[in-house]
Amino acid sequence: MDIKNYVKKARSGKIDLIKNTKNIISECEKINKEYNYFNVISKDSAIKKAEELYKKDSKGKLFGVPVSVKDCICVKDVESRAGSKILSGYNPVFDATVVDKVKKEGGIILGKTSQDEFGFGSFNVNVGVDFKIPKNPVDKERTCGGSSGGAAGITKKLEYPHAALAESTGGSIAAPASYCGVIGLCPTYGRVSRYGLMDYANSLDKIGVISRNIDDCALVLEVISGYDNKDSTSLNVPDYKYSRIEQDEKKLKIGIIKESLLEGVDKEVKKSILRLVGKLKSKEIEVKEVSLPLVFKYGIQTYYLISMAEASTNLAKFCGMRYGYEEKIQGNFNDYFSKIRTKSFSREAKRRIILGTFARMAGYRDAYYLKAMKVRTLMIEEYKKLFSEFDLLISPTMPNFAPRLDEIDKLSPLENYMMDIMTVGPNLCGFPHISVPYGSKHNMPIGVMFTADHLEEKKLIEIGKIVEKIG
Amino acid sequence: MKINKNLIQHIADTARLNLSESEIEELLPQLKEIIDAFSELSEIDTINVKPSFQPVTIKNAMRDDKVKESLSQELALKNTKHKRKGYFQGPGIL
Numbered sequence: 001m002d003i004k005n006y007v008k009k010a011r012s013g014k015i016d017l018i019k020n021t022k023n024i025i026s027e028c029e030k031i032n033k034e035y036n037y038f039n040v041i042s043k044d045s046a047i048k049k050a051e052e053l054y055k056k057d058s059k060g061k062l063f064g065v066p067v068s069v070k071d072c073i074c075v076k077d078v079e080s081r082a083g084s085k086i087l088s089g090y091n092p093v094f095d096a097t098v099v100d101k102v103k104k105e106g107g108i109i110l111g112k113t114s115q116d117e118f119g120f121g122s123f124n125v126n127v128g129v130d131f132k133i134p135k136n137p138v139d140k141e142r143t144c145g146g147s148s149g150g151a152a153g154i155t156k157k158l159e160y161p162h163a164a165l166a167e168s169t170g171g172s173i174a175a176p177a178s179y180c181g182v183i184g185l186c187p188t189y190g191r192v193s194r195y196g197l198m199d200y201a202n203s204l205d206k207i208g209v210i211s212r213n214i215d216d217c218a219l220v221l222e223v224i225s226g227y228d229n230k231d232s233t234s235l236n237v238p239d240y241k242y243s244r245i246e247q248d249e250k251k252l253k254i255g256i257i258k259e260s261l262l263e264g265v266d267k268e269v270k271k272s273i274l275r276l277v278g279k280l281k282s283k284e285i286e287v288k289e290v291s292l293p294l295v296f297k298y299g300i301q302t303y304y305l306i307s308m309a310e311a312s313t314n315l316a317k318f319c320g321m322r323y324g325y326e327e328k329i330q331g332n333f334n335d336y337f338s339k340i341r342t343k344s345f346s347r348e349a350k351r352r353i354i355l356g357t358f359a360r361m362a363g364y365r366d367a368y369y370l371k372a373m374k375v376r377t378l379m380i381e382e383y384k385k386l387f388s389e390f391d392l393l394i395s396p397t398m399p400n401f402a403p404r405l406d407e408i409d410k411l412s413p414l415e416n417y418m419m420d421i422m423t424v425g426p427n428l429c430g431f432p433h434i435s436v437p438y439g440s441k442h443n444m445p446i447g448v449m450f451t452a453d454h455l456e457e458k459k460l461i462e463i464g465k466i467v468e469k470i471g
Numbered sequence: 472m473k474i475n476k477n478l479i480q481h482i483a484d485t486a487r488l489n490l491s492e493s494e495i496e497e498l499l500p501q502l503k504e505i506i507d508a509f510s511e512l513s514e515i516d517t518i519n520v521k522p523s524f525q526p527v528t529i530k531n532a533m534r535d536d537k538v539k540e541s542l543s544q545e546l547a548l549k550n551t552k553h554k555r556k557g558y559f560q561g562p563g564i565l
Contacts, residue, residue, distance in 0.1 A: 093546045189526045203525050232532040233525060298515065301508050312486065319487070321561045323550035329562050334487065336562040342489040350488055351498065354479065355505060357486045371512050373522030378515065380523060413501050414508060430526025454527055 003065050003216045004243070006161040007106075010064035017064045021050035021108055024066050024160050028110055035140070036132040037154040039071045041111040042078045049108045060106025061223055061243075066162045067102050070151050071112040072119065073165055073207065074196040075099050082198040083115040083147075084128040085344040087324040096196020097231070098165055098207050098224040105223050110162070113150030117346050118311065119169050119200040122419050123408050124149030124176065126348040133405070137180055138443055142402040145176030151210045152176035152184065163220045164210040169200045170303050171397075171423025173208045174435040178397035178447025181437040183217045183464065184210045188454045189430030190235035192221075193228030201310035202233070204303075204427055214436075214464035218242035221457065237455060245461045252391045252463060254280065254450075255290035260395030260422055269396045272439030272446045277394065279470050290390065294382050295425040298375055303424035304417055305359055305372040312356025315349065351413060380429045387453035392463055395422050397435040397447035426451045434460040436467045474503045 001009075009015045025043050032038045046066075053064055069075055072082035074092035076099075081087035095103065103109070117128035124134050124146035134149040136142040137156040144153040148166035153176070155164050166173045168186040177184025186208040194205055207224065211217040222242040228234045256277055261270050277287050320326050320340030329336055345353070359368040386393060399421060408416070426433040431454060435447040448467070452459045476495050479502065483490045490498070544557050553560040 090550055093542065093549055190529065229532070229534065233529055234532075235527065235529075294515070298512060301512055304505070305509050305512070316486070321551065321553060322559055326552055329553060329560070331562060333562040333564050338487045338489050341487050345488070350490070350494075351501065353486045353488065354482050354498065355502065357482050358478075358502075358506070359509070361482070361485070367513070368509055370522055371515075371517060372509075373524055374517035374520040375512055375515055376526070377520050377523040378517070380526065412504070414504050417505075428526065 001161050002213055003062070003161050003163065003219055006065060007061065007063045011058040015064065017050045017054055018047065020064070021046055021066070024110065024158070027158060027160065028154065031154065031157050035137065035153055035157060036114055036134045037150040037157070038068070038111045039081060039083065039114050039131065039150070040079050042075070042109055045078065046108050046110055053106055053108070058106070060104070061219060062102060063106035065107050066110050066160060067107040068110045068113045068151060068154055068162065068164045069099060070148050070164070070166050071115050072167055072198040072200070073099060074198070075109055075112065078109070078112060080112060080198070081128070083117045083131055084349070085130055085325055086318045086341070090324045092196070094196065097193035097228045099196065101224050102165070113148070113154060113164060115150060116147035117349050118198070118315070119147040119167065119172050120311070120348045120352055121146040122171065122175050122416065123403070125405065125408055126346060128346050129344055136402050138445065139402070142404050142444065143179060143408060145179035145398070145402060147172040148210060149176045152180035152182055155182045155210050155212055156180040161216070162212070163216050165207060165224070166210045167197060167205060167207050168427060169204045169307055170427045171420050173210060174397045174423050174433060174447065174449055175420070177210055177435040178437075178449075179402035179445065181440070181445030182210055182212055183214055183437070184208070184435045185217050185221060185457070185460060186427070186433050187221065187225060187457055188235070188432045190233050191432070191455065191457065192225045193231040193234050195228055195230040199314040201307040202314070203310060204307055214461060214468050215243070217464065218245060218461045235455075240458055242457065242461055245458055252285050252459065253389070254285060254287045255386055255390040255393045256287055257393055257395045258289050258291045259293065259296035264399050265396060266400040266441070268439070268441040269400060269446050273394065273396055273448055276438050276448055276467065276470070280466070283466070287394070290386050290393065292382055292386070292425065295379050296421065299379065299424040299428060300417055300421060302372045302375045302379065303420070303428045305368055306376065306428070308352045308356035309359045309369045310356070312353045312360065315345070315353055376428055379425065383425070383429055383431060384453070391452065391456070391459050393451045395449050397422060397449040401441050401444040401446055422449060430454060432457045432460055434464055436464050438467060474499065474506055
């Protein structure tokens with residue numbers, strides 16, 4: 001059942017919300033024991049919300065709908081740690097704007113989904129100290145992708161209407177959606193408020209949606225998007241009724257990115273994309289080969305430079321004071337802060353702090369950080385040129401299907417970063433993109449990614465509907 | 472760019488991280504490889520290119536200079552054990 005129909009039934013009283021919510025929570029607890037998709041399941045507050053809804057009017061667009069929230073998005077009075085030990089015990093005293101919007105529309109928050117610490121990973125294996133690695137819902141020996149791994153995993157595994165609020169910095173919505181076989185939409189930078197999001201990299205972070213089908217995705221996007229004066233980077237642009245988009249008769253023009261099908265791409269992934277392109281062409285959708293040479297040659301380097309530089313400043317505020325992990329205060333501030341940070345950041349977080357601090361240091365800043373910002377300008381121009389002719393660009397979401405966890409262990413950090421080759425471009429340049437499942441290999445899902453121009457999420461919903469229909 | 476143990480140690484101190492000798496040993500080749508990759512950006516001509524500090528054009532977000540309701544002192548201090556007389560308590564700086 002999709003969310004729209006679930007809401008209809010809940011409104012008319014055909015679904016017992018309290019009983020149903022209890023069942024969903026039990027199911028989540030059961031799944032979590034085996035798959036580690038939640039860092040916190042907020043059982044009591046979810047049931048309380050269902051009881052409140054029972055007594056109230058039923059106008060909300062998400063009336064009674066279970067919604068999970070990535071751990072890095074603040075939920076009032078629910079421990080929110082961004083997957084890091086350094087935020088242990090932090091219970092926000094406010095809701096992130098997106099959470100506030102979901103609650104106002106009658107959504108029921110299930111809990112906080114697992115992730116790579118602060119979003120630092122593509123496979124959700126870079127979890128914080130004392131956190132568990134989520135497992136792929138199709139094969140437990142494999143990754144569910146990251147960094148929104150818990151969000152994608154629970155969306156696939158939970159046999160109830162549900163949507164996940166996720167977050168992407170360099171591909172953290174599209175990648176896990178691809179590996180788990182669900183829909184993942186990352187909106188234009190600034191389309192959805194970041195207020196209440198624990199920053200990874202301010203100029204890159206976006207909150208988006210992971211869902212089981214495209215209609216659910218459109219509805220939740222409609223709820224969470226919009227201008228917010230609490231976020232200075234929020235775009236003051238007209239909203240769109242995404243849930244009312246019908247499959248447009250207008251023929252879309254699509255560019256297939258040449259570089260995305262070259263070396264390093266799994267044969268079956270390539271086949272899936274080409275099979276889909278064939279079907280789109282048979283629907284008289286024009287598909288032509290295009291090229292993004294700069295993005296594919298330098299995207300990874302540019303993305304990691306910017307994200308690590310920004311991450312290292314953002315993580316400077318975590319020091320065992322004011323909130324989060326604390327110990328008895330001993331020694332001077334240098335000793336205390338260093339002790340807390342050393343104990344509670346994982347290896348990958350430390351690596352990124354070191355690299356980011358290096359890129360911003362006097363003497364290196366212009367050669368690295370500023371240079372990357374300039375290259376980003378050239379990459380935006382490269383994309384914009386294509387969008388003057390094409391509505392959408394198509395590529396695989398990931399160059400492969402979900403790798404085994406023991407295969408990931410063997411990758412060097414740089415080899416690990418290279419896996420983001422498809423997703424860093426749109427993320428770096430703030431373009432909205434969607435991963436839609438299409439095809440599989442040995443039952444493992446394959447994702448296809450569509451990228452649109454800034455603020456053209458409508459086209460992503462349209463193409464999502466077309467692909468879903470093609471099946 | 473010369474990456475060596477001393478530089479890593481200096482960066483770690485700046486970032487308030489204590490790294491053991493073995494951690495530095497492990498990081499050294501990894502950082503060299505990654506920074507070499509970063510250095511490839513120098514091949515790109517960016518003369519007269521303006522940096523994009525944001526991916527979309529964002530104008531200054533101004534608001535009226537008016538006092539608004541904010542977090543109470545009690546709520547602001549709610550998440551810490553280290554507080555005294557309505558203030559955060561921290562380690563000594565001298």
